[in-house]
Amino acid sequence: MAPIPSSPETVFTYGAPQLKFGSGASAEIGYDLAQYGARRVLIVTDPGVAATGAPQRIADQMKPYGVEAEVFDGVRVEPTDAGLREAVERARDSGPWDAYVAVGGGSSIDTAKAINLLTTNDGELADYLNPPVGAGRAPARPLLPLIAVPTTTGTGAESTTVCVLDVLALKVKTGISHPRLRPALAVVDPDLTRTQPAGVTASAGMDIVCHALESYTAKPYTSFERKSPEQRVPYCGANPVADMWSERALSLIARSFRAAVRDGDDTEARADMALAATFAGLGFGNAGVHIPHAGAYPIAGRVREFRPAGYRAEEPLVPHGMAVALTAPEAFRFTFEACPDRHIRAAELLAPGMEPPRDAAEHLPRALLSLMRDIRMPDGIGEVGYTGADVPALVDGAVKQRRLLDMSPRPVTEEDLAGIFTRSLSLW
Amino acid sequence: MAPIPSSPETVFTYGAPQLKFGSGASAEIGYDLAQYGARRVLIVTDPGVAATGAPQRIADQMKPYGVEAEVFDGVRVEPTDAGLREAVERARDSGPWDAYVAVGGGSSIDTAKAINLLTTNDGELADYLNPPVGAGRAPARPLLPLIAVPTTTGTGAESTTVCVLDVLALKVKTGISHPRLRPALAVVDPDLTRTQPAGVTASAGMDIVCHALESYTAKPYTSFERKSPEQRVPYCGANPVADMWSERALSLIARSFRAAVRDGDDTEARADMALAATFAGLGFGNAGVHIPHAGAYPIAGRVREFRPAGYRAEEPLVPHGMAVALTAPEAFRFTFEACPDRHIRAAELLAPGMEPPRDAAEHLPRALLSLMRDIRMPDGIGEVGYTGADVPALVDGAVKQRRLLDMSPRPVTEEDLAGIFTRSLSLW
Structure with a gap:
């Protein structure tokens, strides 16, 4: 199977934002900002979230603490390099700022990370993008405090050190990854997720599921060669801390995912999903993800006509969580033998009541398929518009995510990926 | 039972240092300090730990990163206000410093917290001590980065926001508690705990057990009245995040505590105990502790002749973990009815193989007593020198820890405490 390291890693790292969780938590951000000594802050959001009124309400609640806020609502869903450059320009022109507050989904939080980086450190976006696309430069100076306020229950971007974006000219998804990008504080207020439509709850929830499952089954940190401190990366492989978050996220999912999709007003289920998203983010943000996330990049990137229910998308779109989920049953059938x-x-955690199948390799795929049918995920990548003829292009896109594929507990070839995509055309 | 809040709390908070864990982790501190831009740092330790050579080795390993370190080895075990003032003076005289590194047990880490506070903020120790002893002032300015490197597996001081000390003139134990006191990074290297004698492993390990059990059974955060952001404290009651850390710490304890006491060279058991100490610290550091910790203050403070095995104590001493443990079986028998x-x-987590007793209230006390006998804890507070005649004075000492007693899931009177101390004179 995977090669055995000559000098195995003995050290793992774990980083996390401070957390404030619960109904009403987002009303206290002015106080939290004052603790950082902030007086003038930029709130980063997208037009859809801005329309709910939440960012302006958060801005207004800061005034008693002597904090002045401006709302920038120009975030594009699925950020591009062009969109990020524009957002950074806007922030530079209207700065200087003392802190940033991101209110929204992964796109808003990631955009705020890029703004934070490029208003505190020299250079431009391309300098910091992961190689080979960019120069992989590390920020030389500390960033400003960033408070992340997620309004969807999925990405876990409030916990992670990465900013993901599409580089338009290269038609490739890449990112910036550095511990300094991690938000200082995550304010998770389940009340802000009430307006999330069922389709978004379902897709974003599958992102949580896959964060937990992929980081839980990622190569363990001890299976890598020993790193020098300079070589350490935030994603260090499965480890005892990440495992714990992943397990707990799966238990919350088992209890509340179906209920949260079925009834958006089920506040307990909403709170569980918000907690699960954060927990899974704290897990994968320190361990890593693998095949389903690598496959999601081309599945989302090469979309033709698909428009999902529940999304106000002007363009065709395969939502990130859905794109991740559609190859997950086959990916975990493939990785099973590496760590049964x-x-x-x-x-067992994801489907506690399920009768274990005779073939243990089928246990996790079946638990996933049962869940995906119940929450109305599409029946495979065929249903979002792909055919067997697309498989080579999907494989090409997935192998570009070498950093993710290297986290697979079982080494994965292009042929393996082709098999996973082909068997994922129709799932049931 | 406990009064029901008119407007129940809906928010909990969770803070933690970044973590680097594993064999060899302490060799990388120079790199970590360089990430904070530190060039000149003070290493805070005690003479016993200094004699192992670890602090000097850590200092030497910083040089390649351009970090210059000085070792201050004047920490006293169980810090007093006088000792802390002296340490602060020394740090002020030899400063300014860019960062601090604490290498040692809870005493060294807490001393470094006090030094950090009083070299970055105005005022003196008494200004910051918890009321009514001190003025309970909050630090107005951010502190410097503090890297905590625990060499005992117990206190969890690397995770917490408190500095505990004896105020000599008042013969009272109190502390300073503020989120800014929390170390920025915990470097937990199990290799540093190899020299810990069996008696220290046993007492410090009981501190871990009680951190986990007390925070797990603490009043839930939802049972308090709603707080304004200004009123929030790091110890917010049992909550889903602290629960998770406590549960995992108990499982590690169940697997490895007896083995770590029996054989100090069992590196896996040592690593489990180091992880358990950190996990329990992350739990109780956000939830709180209650009766056993409140009772431990007078049990340790009023010691007469007792000298424990494994401690190089010049003075009579009831080690903190032992002092906590000795009333734990009776305390949990008392609190059982509040949250069975x-x-x-x-x-079940602490003693997974144990047959549950017919009376469920006996389950946790029996699991504790079995463990305490196996690791050779004394048979109750009688064995460390107390008699029934001391009970009123012990009660007096315990009720001074009102902040801790308020975390008990069952309201506790002086009479209740007297009963707990009396029944703890002899445990088996």
Whole structure:
């Protein structure tokens, strides 16, 4: 199977934002900003979230603490390099700022990370993008405090050190990854997710599921060669801390995912999903993800006509969580043999009432398929518009995510990926 | 039972240092300091730890990163106000510093917290001590980065926001508590705990057990009245995040505590205990502790002749973890009725193989007593020198820890405490 390291890693790292969680938590951000000594802050959001009134309400609630806020609502869903450059320009022109507050989904939070980086450090976006697309430069100076306020229950961007974006000229998804990008504080207020439509709850929820499952089954940190401190990366492989967050996220999902999709007013289920998203973010943000996330990049990037229910999308769109989920059953059928115990344990947590199938390799795929049918995920990548003829292009896109594929507990070839995509054309 | 709040709390907070864990982790501190831009740092330790050579080795390993370190080895075990003032003076005289590194047990880490506070903020120790002893002032300015490197597996001081000390003139134990005191980074290297004698492993390990059990059974955050952001404290009551850390710490304890006491060279057991100490610290550091910790203050403070095995103590001493443990079986027998499910679950985690007793209230006390006998804890407070005649004075000492007693899931009177101390004179 995977090669055995000559000098195995003995150290893992774990980083996290401070957390304030619960109904009403977003009303206290002025106080939190004052603790950082901030007086003038930029709120980064997208037009859809701005329309709910939440960013302006958060801005107004800061005034008693002597904090003045401006709302920038120009974030584009699925940020591009062009969009990020524009957002950074706007922030530079209207700055200087003492802190940033991101209110929204992963796109808003990631845009705020890029703004924070490029208003505190020299250079331009391309300098910091992961190689080979960019120069992979590390920020030389500390960033400003960023408070992340997620309004969708999925990405976990409030916990992570990455900013993901599309580079338009290269038609490639890449990112910036550095511990300094991590928000200082995550304010998770389940009340802000009430307006999330069922389709968004379903897709974003599958992102949570896959964060937990992929980081739980990722190569363990001890299976890598020993790193020098300079070589350490935030994603260090499965480890005891990330495992714990992933397990707990799966239990919350088992209890509340179906209910949250069925009834958007089920406040307990909403709160569980908000907690699960954060927990899974704290897990994968320190361990890493693998095949389903690598496959999601081309599935989302090469979309033709698909328009999902529940999304106000002007353009065709395969939502990130859906794109991740559609190859997950086949990916975990493939990785099973590398660490059967973890796959079985994950299935037990995700589907505690399920009768274990005779073939243990089927346990996790079946738990996933049952969940995906119940929350009305499409029946495979065929239903979002792909055919067997697209498989080579999807494989090409997935292999570009080498950093993710290297986290797979079982080494994965292009042929393996082709098999996973082909068998994912129709799932049931 | 406990009064029901008119407007129940809906928000909990969670803070933690960044973590680097594993064999060899302490060799990388120079790199970590360089990330904070530090060039000149003070290493805070005690003479016993200094004699192991670890602090000097850590200092030497910083040089390649351009970080210059000085070792201050004047920390006293169980810090006093006088000792802390002296340490602060020394740090002020030899400063300014860019960062601090604490290498040692809770005493060294807490001393470094006080030094950090009083070299970055105005005022003196008494200004910051918890009321009514001190003025309870909050630090107006951010502190410097503090890297905590625990060499004992117990206190969890690397995770918490408190500095505990004896105020000599008042013969009272109190502390300073503020989120800004929390170390920025915990470097937990199990190799540094190899020299810990069995008696220290046993007492410090009981501190871990009680951190986990007390925070797991603490009043839930939702049982308090709603706080304004200004009123929030790091210890917010049992909550889903702290629960998770506590549960995992108990499982690690169940697997490795006896083995770590029996054989100091069992590196896996040592690593589990180091992880358990950190996990429990992350739990109780956000939830709180209650009766056993409140009772520990007078048990340790009023010691007469007792000298424990494994400690190089010049003075009579009841080690903190031992002092906490000795009333724990009776305390949890008392609190059982407030949240039976949590007591039973905790017992199952602590003693997974144990036959549940017919009386469920006996489950956790029996699990504790079995463990305490196996690791050779004394048979109650009688064995460390107390008699029934001391009970009123012990009660007096415990009720001064009102902040801790308020975390008890069952309201506790002086009479209740007297009963707990009396029944703890002899445990088996």
